[in-house]
Structure formats: structure tokens, C-alpha cells
Amino acid sequence: MRNNCSFENVDNLMQSLELVIYLPTFVFGLVLNALALVFFCVRLRKWTESTIYITNLALMDLLLLLLLPFKMHATNHRWQAEMHRLCSFLESMYFVGMYGSIFTITCIAVDRYIAIQYPFRANQLRSPKTTLVTCSVIWGVVISATIPVHSFREDKDTDFHCFHGFSKNGWNPFLIGALEIFGFIIPALVIIFCSLKSIHTLRQSERNSTMNRICKRIIYSSLFAFIVPFTPCHIGIFLQFLVRQSVITDCYVQNRIALFVQVAMCLANITCCLDAICFYFIVSEVSSSNETFRRSISQRRTLSTSEV
Structure with missing residues (x-):
């Protein structure tokens, strides 16, 4: 509830700031993905x-990126x-992309942890088929979990700003608690644990030093790609929950929180x-593996030729 506080200054600032953040994110993100x-x-x-x-x-990132033009339009237009139905669908897809990315990054960390920590059992625990099933489950879970988003808007007879102004249903304590715990805290703990254990194991190993360095870079980059965008926005969601x-x-604190939440959500993208x-x-790892494989084949051919 916003009480009698005015958030006009925050809304006016975000109309320009969102464009500054979203436009380069949309262009570069679309090209890179x-x-x-x-x-x-x-x-x-x-x-x-x-x-x-x-x-x-x-794919999750592309889903988020394709929704950014709608968010940019909704910020400046009612x-x-x-x-309302189109807006609810777009909002639910936005959360599918965001939390689908979180769960996928979590699975990447777990998969990397298994491969590094249990190399001899990895072939039994990991397989492309299992990975495909896991990705399908992620899509199913996040789509099912976003069904409540369709009830976040109660007043459906007036013009509105999409992606803004959720009703009390959207700030239900049970819903926000589940979002924070299962959507951020548990994945964060899993990623941090798997990343630290994997890095520790790689540091203890003296074999394949080049590959070890590449693996550590992948782990650090994955951890960075999770912590930097998603931590501020979930802190902001919790603070906004306290306001609601x-x-x-x-009123002054509410304004600062409103600004922090909107900026954090922008940066999450x-x-x-x-x-x-x-x-x-990952490309570097694949290229390095292929190069190692080609060198191995070349050496074997050279040895075979010399023996003849």
C-alpha cells in the first residue's frame, strides 16, 4: 500500500532510466544470445x-529480452x-524467463560440481538425456509457478501500467516467502557451495592446468552472473514487501525503496x-578440448608412422 506518499518523482526518473538500461541490454543481449x-x-x-x-x-535469456520492448512501452504508456489478459501473460512470461535462468544456472553449478568432484562416477550421474529431462522440468516448474501472476491485478476496468502496480495478491506473505526462499536463497546457497567446492578441488589438482584455469573461469563467471543481477532485486522485493x-x-524511506526496487529489477535483466x-x-572449453583431442590424434599418427 502506498498510503498518501507521492511516487511521481520516482516514476518520472525511471521512465528515462529504464530506457538507458534496457536499450543496450536488449541490443547486446539479443546479439550475444x-x-x-x-x-x-x-x-x-x-x-x-x-x-x-x-x-x-x-533460450531463457531470449525470452526475457523479447519482453523488454513491452516493458519499455508500458513504462511510458498506459x-x-x-x-489486462495480455499484460498478465507477458508478466508471467517475464518471471518464467527470470526464474528459469536462476534454476538453469543452479543446475549448471551442480552439474559442474559432480563432474569435478566425482569424475569417476560422473558418467553414471550425468548424461545428455538426463540434462534434457532436467531442462524440461525447469520449464514445467517455472511455468506452473507463475500461474498466480494472472491474479495480481484486481481492477480490470481502468487503464493501467503493465509490469507495475501489483495488487495485494501479488504481495501475499506466503507467495513472497516462497519466492525468496525457493527462487533465490536456496539456489544461491547451492551455487555458492558447488562453486567453492569445485574451485577448491581444481586448486588441489595439478593435472591439466590449462583446462583447470578454464573451468575456474567458467565457475567464477557463472557465480558473478548470478550474484550481481539477482541479489539486489530480491533484497528490493523483500523491502517492498515490508512497505506493502x-x-x-x-514516506521518504518508501520512495527510496521504490527507486531501489525499480533500478534493481532493471539491472536484473x-x-x-x-x-x-x-x-x-564454454566455447573456450570446447575449443580447448577439441584442440587437445586433435593433438592427441596427430601424435598417435606420428608414432604409428615412425613405427612403420
Whole structure:
């Protein structure tokens, strides 16, 4: 509830700021993710667990990116009342893309942890088929979890700003609690644990130092791509929840929280570009593996020739 506070200054500022953030995010994110899909779907002949997860992450990012023009339009224009259903659909797809990315990054961290920590059992625990099933489950879970979004708007007879002004249903304590715990806290703990354990294991190993460095870069970049965009926005969601529950009533503080939430949500979308860092290192890993394989074959052929 906004009480009698005026948020006009915040809304006016965000009309310009969102464009400044969204336009480069949309352009660069669209190009980078499209290139990633072309590389992994066209150029690579063999699908691995990592490339399947990365492709799924790129699809999630593209879903987010394709919704940004609607968000930019909704920030500066009121939509007509009959567009409520379209707005609810777009809002639900936005959350599908965001939390689908979070769960995919989490699965990438777990998959990498298994491959590094249990190399001899990895072939039993990991497979492309299992990865495809996992990605399908992610899509099913996030789509099902966003069904309540369609009830976030109660007044459907007036013009409105899409992606803004959720009703009390959207700030239900149970819903926000589940969002924070299952949508951020648990994935964050899993990613941090798997990342730290994997890095520790790689540091202890002295074999394949080049590959170890590449793996550590992938882990660090994945951790960075998760922590930087998603931590501020979930802190902001919790603070806004306190405002809606009348725990925070000071008007000045409410304005600052409103600004922080909107900026944090904008910055959360840069994950579409940050994930490209992960794509780059995955490509490096694949290229390095292929080069190692070619060198091995070349050496074997040379030895065979010399023996003859």
C-alpha cells in the first residue's frame, strides 16, 4: 500500500532510466544470445551436458529480452483496460524467463560440481538425456509457478501500467516467502557451495592446468552472473514487501525503496548479457578440448608412422 506518499518523482526518473538500461541490454543481449544459439545448435555436432544447459539458458535469456520492448512501452504508456489478459501473460512470461535462468544456472553449478568432484562416477550421474529431462522440468516448474501472476491485478476496468502496480495478491506473505526462499536463497546457497567446492578441488589438482584455469573461469563467471543481477532485486522485493505490509511507513524511506526496487529489477535483466561471459568460456572449453583431442590424434599418427 502506498498510503498518501507521492511516487511521481520516482516514476518520472525511471521512465528515462529504464530506457538507458534496457536499450543496450536488449541490443547486446539479443546479439550475444543469438550467436550462442547459432554456435551450439549449428556448429557443434555433439551435445554435452554443458552445451545443453547453456542452450537452455540462452533460450531463457531470449525470452526475457523479447519482453523488454513491452516493458519499455508500458513504462511510458498506459495500456487500455481490455489488455489486462495480455499484460498478465507477458508478466508471467517475464518471471518464467527470470526464474528459469536462476534454476538453469543452479543446475549448471551442480552439474559442474559432480563432474569435478566425482569424475569417476560422473558418467553414471550425468548424461545428455538426463540434462534434457532436467531442462524440461525447469520449464514445467517455472511455468506452473507463475500461474498466480494472472491474479495480481484486481481492477480490470481502468487503464493501467503493465509490469507495475501489483495488487495485494501479488504481495501475499506466503507467495513472497516462497519466492525468496525457493527462487533465490536456496539456489544461491547451492551455487555458492558447488562453486567453492569445485574451485577448491581444481586448486588441489595439478593435472591439466590449462583446462583447470578454464573451468575456474567458467565457475567464477557463472557465480558473478548470478550474484550481481539477482541479489539486489530480491533484497528490493523483500523491502517492498515490508512497505506493502505497513512495516515501513516513512514516506521518504518508501520512495527510496521504490527507486531501489525499480533500478534493481532493471539491472536484473543484464543477466542476459552477463550469461554471455559463461558462453564465451564454454566455447573456450570446447575449443580447448577439441584442440587437445586433435593433438592427441596427430601424435598417435606420428608414432604409428615412425613405427612403420
